[in-house]
Amino acid sequence: MSVNSVREDEVMHDVPKTATLLRLYRYLFAYKKMLAAVALLLLVTLFITLATPLMIELAIDTYVANSDAAGLCRLAAVGLLLFLVHMVCTRCWMRMMADVTNKVLLTIRSQLYEHIQTLSFHFFDSRPTGKILARVIGDVNSLKDVLSDSVTKLLPDLLTVAGVACIMLVKSWRLALAALLTLPFLVAGMFLIQISAHKLWQIHRKKNSNLNAFIHESFSGIRIVQSFAAEPERQQDFERCAMEYRDSFIDAVRIGDTFGALVEITWGVGGFLLYFIGIRIIGADEIGIGTFLAFSTYLGMFWSPIRNLSSFYNKIVTNISAAERIFDILDTPAEITSLPGSTALPPVKGEVRFEHVSFAYPDEPDKPVLENISFTVQPGETIALVGPTGAGKTTIVSLISRFYDVTDGRICIDGFDTRHVTLESLRRQMGVMTQxxxxxxxxxxxxxxxxxxxxxxxxxxxxxxxxxxxxxxxxxxxxxxxxxxxxxxxxxxxxxxxxxxxxxxxxxPRILILDEATSSIDTHTELLVQSGIAAMLQNRTSFIIAHRLSTIRGASRIFYVDGKQILESGSHEELMAKKGAYYRLYQSQFECI
Structure with a gap:
């Protein structure tokens, strides 16, 4: 079974960025009423913002030019009122949008956690826990700004750009074209930059995941680290992971920062073209001072949201990889689920039957762990599984609880195929103890x-x-x-x-599984718990895996598992009389004592 280590970058499927964004935005659309209220408030603030330069033009070309002090005061009062309305609306939509964003993040994180709980042991066996934590916590958190800005910045900035462009074209199409001449170059440059930036941010997310996994693994195994005085080696490994994380961040930011520089350059060139064409080509006499001032203001109002949009686009490029990683987990199918039409398993007596069961791990289908195993266990029997390490003993008991699905054959409990009953009703009647x-x-x-x-x-x-x-x-x-x-x-x-x-x-539980459950108990404690184990085994179908053969002598039957098969089956006395594999194993333990 292949395992993605803390030093390996995770492999993910390429998904179109537009599909990922649309999927992310579907979470926002669940709050249509609140988003509509936010949009309405944004339109009010946008209207006030767009009206401000026109009021400046009116004040200069009409009231100041005609020395109309009363009209100027009335206009100032209207401007103050609009400013207050703008301030109140802004505070309202910011609060509402923060509420929506946090609800969406909670929904995504809850769905992610709920889905991860349904995934099979194979999913957890094949990757460090720290990499899973990185997606549930860090990647979800990184979506906050994207979700919020999609409404509070993308929408008003797009409307502002469109509104300003229309006003400029109406007032003077020649000046408008002069100011907007550099816009196509900006769009082309941003498209080229995002190709490299997205790949670099994907790498950074993977390095972040590696670092999280390494830290989690190190602190989980801190007793071993300190026992072997391995702190210097772990420190070196940590610094290597941290350096890779830092370098990947610097590489991504270096490319991402070119968005801002590109906007500033095109903005500056656009401003130069506005004044050059307006004064030298069109002629200053044809354009009023108020109009020029209004155009200058609108030019800033046009390029400022363009800069915001480029920043937002950069943010999307930065964080879209986080959404991809989240949806990658959500799209990971749960291999073990309650199949459609499954029925609840009624209270069982405890008969367990394996019918020609074979099993191989999903990522190694050509390497079977078990082949064509058949046996029947009667209710109340105690079955001991012995054999060399890696023979498949734990796999057998894991199949009973349906932690994995059989590759061939079937497993029945009281005649019910375990694949055709609900997982909850099956596992509620199981008691699993491990070392x-x-x-x-x-x-x-x-x-x-x-x-x-x-x-x-x-x-x-x-x-x-x-x-x-x-x-x-x-x-x-x-x-x-x-x-x-x-x-x-x-x-x-x-x-x-x-x-x-x-x-x-x-x-x-009606069926009890003890997988090396007493291996870590000292002899004195084991003597104390043996009576407890005997009480648990009473009137229950039980499966015991134990390397201490002295603890399973009283089992109803003993299965010796090796070579993908059950090679021997019988009571302790019967197997000892056969003098086969179990006999040799028992004798070797006895001689060691």
Whole structure:
């Protein structure tokens, strides 16, 4: 199974930028009423902005030229009123747009998190957790300005450019053409720049993802790093990732900043052409001073939103890669889902049947892990799976819980094909314990009741007592209300596993899977928990994977798994009498002791 490491850039499918933008904007369109209100307020502010130069022209060419002080005062009063209206409208649309943007980001992040939870183990096995976090947090956050500016800047700036251009053409088409002569060169230059800029920002996002993955991996494994005094080596690796992140950012920004420079150059040339053509070619006598002043103002009003639009375009080029990475995850199909027409699995007795089951990982279909396996387990039986590492023992129990789908054959529980029942109804009746005990940040009570949030106090305590966890819990500072962290540093490995046993016990599964669940428990703790395990196994169909063969001697049957097959099957006594693979494995452990 191929794995994308913290040092490898992620591979993504190329998607047209327009398709990504339209998909992103669909989230905005869910708030049509608020967007309509924002648009209305923007139109009011735009009207006031466009009217200002005309009022200046009117003041100079009419009231000042005719020494009409009263008219000038009336015009000033109107201007003050319009300024106040502009200020109030601006504050309103800014607040409304911030609300819409934050709601959209919450929706995208929720959808992303919800979808990731549906993805199979293969998705998580094939990439570092830090790279997933980078998309859920950093990439979503980077969309905020794009979403907000799409309404608050793109719309008014486009309308401003169109409005100013129309006014200029009406007042003097020759001056307007002189001022706008450089616009085609700007458009062509921006198009060429964005091609390189987009690729560089994609690289930067990947380097950012690598850095996030490296940091997450380093701190998750800090005990190992410190145990091997490997801090200097990790520091060197960190600096290399940080340097790649920095260099990719500088490369992208260096290209992105040329947008602004290009606008400034074309703006300057356009201003020069306006005055040169207006004075030297058309003639200053044909154009009034007020008109010239109005044109100068409109020229600034034209190129200022052009500069804003180029900045927004640069922002899109910068952050469109984040949207691509988000949609790449959302478009990743959930390999394991409840199929259409699936029915809820009723309460089961616990019969498990494998019918000619074969399995290979999706990205390595030519390398089967299991081939043509068939067996039937009766309700209440305890099956032990033994064999060399990598033989497929964990794969077998993972297929029962449908964490993976079989490649060929089928698995039935009480006669129901596991692929044709809902995932929730299937997994609700499963209890899975692994050697990698995970506890959530919260109280002891919350961790034990995780699989059954409506459990009573009495049920929780009975479950804890059944696995001999109650006594050590009561010795903790706050008993069941003691807060533990994800790492549970205040608990020993054995205590963490006892809490996990209590959690499984409380959920009352019909089928129990113990995958090396006692491998990290010392001998003394194992003796304490054996009675708890015996209680869990009672009246349940159970599958136990264990390297300590002494712990599975009482199993109903033992499967020796190797070479993609179940090579031997029988009780401990039957397999020892055969003197086959299980016998040799047992003898080798006994000799080591």
């Amino acid at each position: 990698d005990t995970f506890l959530f940040t919260g109280t002891v009570r919350e961790n034990i009741c995780y699989g059954k949030s409506d459990a009573t106090e009495e049920e929780m305590i009975i479950a804890a007592k059944a696995v001999n966890a109650h006594d050590f819990i009561m010795k903790m500072e706050h008993g069941y209300d003691t807060v533990i962290s994800e790492r549970s540093s205040q608990l020993s490995i054995g205590q963490r596993q006892l809490l996990a046993f209590a959690r499984t016990m409380l959920s009352d």
